[in-house]
Amino acid sequence: MMTSYLTDQRDQIVFGETPTLIQPLHGEELPKPETGKHRFVIAGDGVYIEAINPVLEVRLPVAKSSIKLPYGRIGTVGVRLAYGQIPKRILQDVCEKTFLCAPNEWAGLVVWDKIRKEYSLYEPDVISFSAGHISYLNVLPDEYELVMDLHSHGNMPAFFSKADDKSDIGGFYIAGVVGNCNSGEPTFATRIVVNGHFFECRDFRKFFSSAG
Known part of the structure; x- marks a missing residue:
């Protein structure tokens, strides 16, 4: 994603720690988030948060868009346990x-x-x-x-x-x-x-x- 418009180093740091990506309408799926960190993804119907750590994977809606955006559909939404259900x-x-x-x-x-x-x-x-x-x-x-x-x-x-x-x-x-x-x-x-x-x-x- 183009980030050259972020001319202030503080904005660059914020983006590096918590990036915002676009869900592809065509082409390959996005890579998984960096372990332990979270990111925001803009899809055709709104904004989602994604995060993973060694035991959890999360993808949840943050804000619904009032218009159809020109981006792809998000995948399965929810919270997933990496090692399956707990006894x-x-x-x-x-x-x-x-x-x-x-x-x-x-x-x-x-x-x-x-x-x-x-x-x-x-x-x-x-x-x-x-x-x-x-x-x-x-x-x-x-x-x-x-x-x-x-x-x-x-x-x-x-x-x-x-x-x-x-x-x-x-x-x-x-x-x-x-x-x-x-x-x-x-x-x-x-x-x-x-x-x-x-x-x-x-x-x-x-x-x-x-x-x-």
Whole structure:
């Protein structure tokens, strides 16, 4: 893409870190995004964000165009797990722990173990917790890749608070909240976090298999 019009080096740096590409109407498909970074793609019907990391691949709509643009159609939209669905037993473990911890909040990270080649649930070191908050370290051992950052709201409904917005300001993962944990009918909230941007996402329970 021609970038010679970017005469200020600061604009060049921004474009280099977060490029905007055009979806080809003819010719070859775009190469995959650089690992860990995100980019924007302008297609015939609007703007999309694309990003990949070792465990996730994302392509989601950002803005719909009010007119037909002279570019190609985007491919499959959504969030894909590089290593397939997560075992159901991990979701069951999450729900049990949130129930047992209520009315206090709980936190857990679903990770991909690069050595064992499997998903597991990692409980981070908790700094403080109560019925209204939880603070925890999200620094992982080197052998893990973060897939999901989960926490509970105790007896309150599931939603993303302002504190969650601050916590999720960086990184690239699926974020989930479990609420009403001891009611028998827990509630759930989900979003995808892409380097400080938040996007609606299908219920995080859909990323778990129906068996095992």
